[in-house]
Amino acid sequence: MRAIFIAVGSEMLDLDRVDTNSGYVARRLRQKGILTDMKVVVGDHMDNLSWIVKKACQRAQLVVLSGGLGPTEDDITREAVATALKKELVFREEIVAGLRELFRSRGQAMPEINARQAFVIEGAEVLANPVGTAPGLYCEAGGCKVLLLPGPPNEMQPVFEAAFEKFIAPAANYHIYSRTFKLTGIGESDADSRIADIYRKYRNPVTTILASPGIIEIHLLGRSKDSDEEARRLTDELAGKVRERLKDFIFAEGDAGLPEVVIAMLKERGLTLAVAESCTGGGLGDQVTSVPGSSEVFLGGVIAYANSVKNGLLGVREETLKRHGAVSEATAAEMAAVARRLCGADIGLSVTGIAGPEGGSDKKPVGLVYMHLSAANHERGMRQIFSGSREVIKRRSAFYALNLVREYLNQLAADGGRQTADGKKQADISDK
Secondary structure (H helix, E strand, C coil), X not given: CEEEEEEECHHHHCCCCCCCHHHHHHHHHHCCCCEEEEEEEECCCHHHHHHHHHHHHHHCCEEEEECCXXXXXXXXHHXXXXXXXXXXXXXXXXXXXXHHHHHHHCCCCCXXXXXXXXXXXXXXXXXXXXXCCXXXXXXXXXXXXXXXXXXXXXXXHHHHHHHHHHHHHHHCCCEEEEEEEEECCCCHHHHHHHHHHHHCCCCCCEEEEEEEXXXXXXXXXXXXXXXXXXXXXXXXXXXXXHHHHHCCCEEEEXXXXXXXXXXXXXXXXXXXXXXXXXXXXXXXXXXXXXXXXXXXXXXXXXXXXXXXXXXXXXXXXXXXXXXXXXXXXXXXXXXXXXXXXXXXXXXXXXXXXXCCCCCCCCXXXXXXXXXXEEECCEEXXXXXXXCCCHHHHHHHHHHHHHHHHHHHHHHHHXXXXXXXXXXXXXXXXXXX
């Protein structure tokens, strides 16, 4: 079964409005092996909406619409779907009676305009809305299931769930199995280029690559009409090949976030962390402390934005700042070392850079960030030039810095608990 989602409402075409219903529905459908082929946003225009519904029913076995079921004149979803399916609208007195009782229970009289919500597509089943006044509708036409849902997410979700369990899930004829890899320290195009020759050979499982600032997710979904075991076998086969290619960048499978993984690793090794931040402005510490129980391993940090604070509070040498600048390998190294010493931590971590949109130069462009990790017998720095908005650069900087900690702890594990492979102080500035 394939699905198409249609978000209805002229307001959804505005730049500051984001449709979240489609993501919720797509995730739930995916859990039953139903893939959403297309998402369409349509304004409150009768001809456009009826045309889209007609075409969607010709291409998919399930069409889900959200929005346009209210009482006002621009709520046209019922009429448009009825037109597309060549069905009549039938007025249901019992719906009006229910609406009047709902308003009465709220100490109000029902506005007569709400009676428009009692029109039902011929042959459709009415879906109760436990939160609002707009009932959902479910009907079938020409082998296509059509589901009409209210637009507000708090109304859409319970109406969808009831219809999902009754009409959609029983018709899903696939066994599914999914794997998810989460990566950091690598960009989307680089990750894709490393595995594209593998996953393109597979029509099943389906591979999806998602990118957010600092994090790449690779989703693999295997489907089988025969058994769970076959879906698992197909997915695990591809997952093994993907993992081998990207093992240096994978920090988790499933839902775990990078801060959560790093905190767990620190706890496992009994090590503590302190941070010194400039361009991230507290974002690095915020990522760490977003994890419950992080106080067991995170001792504190310093936000040293101005050079006077880097020098006066952190103790970065004035000579370093003058000679190399605030955004430099040398400054990042001193920030990390001092943070570790000030807080009495096992690991010091620093970030300094140019988040933009101003402040860059030819030698030091916007997006240039230095990160550094300082630990006993181990020093490692990283230089990156990130693209994107100010917020994107700050977020990517925080995640890449945390990844330095993850890589260091992995190295400790590989070295059998010693600080470095050879027991000597290391300095490693790398461009990734």
